[in-house]
Amino acid sequence: MTQGAPADGRPADAGARFVPAEAEPRWIAAWQDSGALDVDPASDAPGFTIAIPPPNVTGALHMGHALNNTIQDVLIRRRRMAGDEVKWIFGTDHAGIATQKKVEEQLAAEGTDRWQLGRERFLERVWEWKETYGGRITRQLRSLGCTLDYADERFTMDEAYAAAVQRVFCDLHAKGHIFRGDYLVNWDPGLGTAISDLEVEMREVTDAMVEIAYPLSDGGGELVVATVRPETMLGDTAVAVSPDDDRYRDMIGRTCTLPLVGREIPIVADEAVDPEFGTGALKVTPAHSGDDFEIAQRHDLPAVSVIGEDGRMTAEAGEAYAGLTPEECARKVVEDLGAAGVLRSEREYTHEVPFSHRSGERVQPLISLQWFADMEALAEPAIAAVRDGRVRFTPERFTDVYLAWMENIRPWCLSRHLWWGHRLPVWYRGDEVHVGLDAPEGEGWEQDPDVLDTWFSSALWPFATLGWPERTDQLAAFYPTQVLSTARDIIFLWVARMVMMGLEYMDDVPFSDVYIHSVVQAPDGRRMSKSLGTGIDPEELIAQHGADALRFGLLMMSSTQDVRFSHDRIAQGRQLVTKLWNAGRLVVERGGALGDGEVAPQTEADRWMASRLTAAINDADEAVGGFRFSQLADGIYHLVFDEYCDWYLELLKAGQATPEVAAALLEQILALLGPVMPFVAEEVWAQLPGAQGMVIRHAPPRPLGGRDPEAEQAVERLKETVTALRSYASERGLPRRSGVSVWIDGPDTPEADTLRALAGAEAVDAPPEGASVVGLSFGRMHVAPAGGIDREAEIARLQAGIDQADSEISRAERQLGNERFVERAPAELVEQERAKLTRYTDERAALVAELAALRGGGQ
RNA sequence: GGGCAGUUAGCUCAGCGGGAGAGCGCCCGCCUCACACGCGGGAGGUCACUGGUUCGAAUCCAGUACUGCCCA
Secondary structure (H helix, E strand, O other): OOOOOOOOOOOOOOOOOHHHHHHHHHHHHHHHHOOOOOOOOOOOOEEEEOOOOOOOOOOOOHHHHHHHHHHHHHHHHHHHHHOOOOEEEEEOOOOOHHHHHHHHHHHHHHHOOOHHOOHHHHHHHHHHHHHOOHHHHHHHHHOOOOOOOOOOEEEEOOOOHHHHHHHHHHHHHHOOOOOEEEOOOOOOOOEEEEEEEHHHHEEEEEEEEEEEEEEEEOOOEEEEEEEHHHHHHOOOOOEEEEEOOOOHHHHHOOOOEOOOOOOOOEEOOOOOOOOOOOEEEEEOOOHHHHHHHHHHHHOOOOOOEEOOOOOOOHHHHOOOOOOOOHHHHHHHEEEEHHHHHOEEEEEEEEEEEEEOOOOOOOOEEEEEEEEEOOOHHHHHHHHHHHHOOEEEOOOOHHHHHHHHHHOOOEEEOOOOOOOOOOOOEEEEOOOEEEEEEOOOOOOEEEEEEEEEEOOOOOOHHHHHOOOOOOOOOHHHHOOOOOOEEEOOOHHHHHHHHHHHHHHHHHOOOOEEEEEEEOOOOOOOOOOOOOOOOOOOOOOHHHHHHHHHHHHHHHHOOOOOOOOOOOOHHHHHHHHHHHHHHHHHHHHOOOOOOOOOOOOOOOOOOHHHHHHHHHHHHHHHHHHHOOOHHHHHHHHHHHHHHHHHHHOOOOHOOOOOOOHHHHHHHHHHHHHOOOOOOOOHHHHHHOOOOOOOOHHHHHHOOOOOOOOOOHHHHHHHEEEEEEEEHHHHHHHHHOOOOOOEEEEEEEEOOOOOOHHHHOOOOOOOOOOOOOOEEEEEEEEEEEEEOOOOOOOOHHHHHHHHHHHHHHHHHHHHHHHOOOOEOOOEEEHHHHHHHHHHHHHHHHHHHHHHHHHHHHHOOOO
């Protein structure tokens, strides 16, 4: 199994199989030790930078990471080979909520909690946790073969990074973009903190919808409102109706009396009310509904908070309800409304309600004093940057997604009621508030206990990692970055904010291309997730099939849309690895070696393969340029399997190709392959006599000459002939080396040796007796099996051939008979159609003649 | 409620204006001196539906039906 590694690090014996588990660690170490990954900001070479979307320190590699980082590694490796000074910025994110939860779970297991520990000790525990477990994803990225700048690892809670965060907060505050206020926030009762709009997800829920009658204060009737949250009626401060609703027109401006509470509240007209929905009358609870909060602002209505940050009913809800949970309160309110005789109806209602993406609990909208960033001023240049193409999205459609969000940008709730994170640089003393890096002079100042939304620090990633605000060499050499590759679900959370911050603080976009990769779903189309049990662990796949196979398979799957995970694609990658390994062995065995000078293709087969390589290199460049990674992987696969192995190496064995050229071509194939499947590329390279250095620093794949149409045509005809002969033999159940005699009536008759080697057929000088006639695109071939032909079967086959030709002829005639086609279609196409007509007419005539001869001769 | 994407071979997906492709699976035959994680040969699609544009539509446009996602 394992080919024991001798002193020079190369496997001793090149067995039939490549063993990834043995080879991969060797190459990971070799890349590192050779200095191939070193980054030099002082280099004269052009810089090429990608900033990794920093994985959470708590994270383990999932399929999305595996795909995304394979893509980035392909880009990085290609540019490194091209001679750029590449930097793939590496680091992890402190991930406030996720990390704090992990440590809290740990504490719970120990029978304690963060309150007992106290803030300082708790934070120490988080750091300890990070030191102990935080390196997992780093190790996993290494085993995937990712060539990040591991030597310069960043963490969003590093001292220098934290200083950058504080500085930006203070600066945005000084510029008036950050403010503190009482606004409606998404309160996560599970975590006891506000969360941003983007951390909220809508889920479908079935609630009870009740209709409640609010009597008009002047005794002139009642107004029936519908609600799924009866407990919030305790906080109602108005009823709103549509201004166009005739049913309520005469009530606008009057007041009604809130049942159970007795508060007199106005009836207002507002465009936001949908007269079709419910009764057309909307109870307005500004403190616990986003829509209602906005209506209240338009009508200058007060807000009454009846649910507190502890998730329970407040004193303002009334003595009877204070202290209850909202659910308990809802039941009691309905009961009391019933008793009061104002409950009009009750039914089930299914609708979408907000849940915390973080804790999974139902979000409680409530008014709270928080710090916000007003993003409008920052959004403006970020919109311009995308509109004028300084930042391009691939696939393009995400441009509109980005712009739509940016153009309707809302204030960003920045404060999180957590302990782990960047603490707000804000100080309080009584009613005094100070924003600054340090507490002001004087006694009694206390720092705000809250921390910043994790995404606030992530927004600075492309430049804070390079040492900003210091004017470092790294910053000068590597900002802006070139490509950001990331998942669709963080376009707003992260991408948009990086653009805003980059423009604000670096006066330049943080990257010029944003590539949004596919979401990899479970094989059954569900989301891949641990909780659903649908997750597939990339680490296991690496162990089973090798990192190259995983990388290849993921690239094959990647697309402009979401894709289902396919084990078969990984298997396909593994097959390619094995194929290459064995191709390498064959080339070496046949005496292929790399020399010092240029190698020119010698034979027709050499020239054909060189031409195909040239095409493949061009296709690969084009694919990568357009971020079409499945096309890249597919192209390499077919070059290796269908061209190099199936035909070229077979021709080499048949003595029709040159070993030196085979080696030179393999070198370029490995250079093309290296960024995609780096391990097997190195391993095969290391086996090639004369190979210097490693693929990781090899020059980019170089064509061995341009396209060669002549050689391509000749080999295409050879392939067609060989395939036709194999088919012929296979259909008749002839043995593999069938020994049929063949005579070809047409140009480009392949060498007798080639036909013997590839098709097991014997070329003869004249049309053999008793032969079958088989049509080829460039002529006809007469094939005579040793045992003679089956006349009946041949007659049937010829008849089928004639029928086929007839249908082709009538198709071509129909096309050419269409005047409009002849007039309007491109001349080239019309010409093609004419040539086709001639060809099939000739073929038909030949087949008819053969048929006649066969019938006549058999008498 | 608004928007975006998808519907192509049994499965997973390419193709996106000139005669339907890949991988896997399936059938037949091969231990051919690189590779049985292999080699050779084959079968298998009215390209969701309806209309339109065009000499020509899987490919462009409009609509319908499902499916998924995003925003409200």
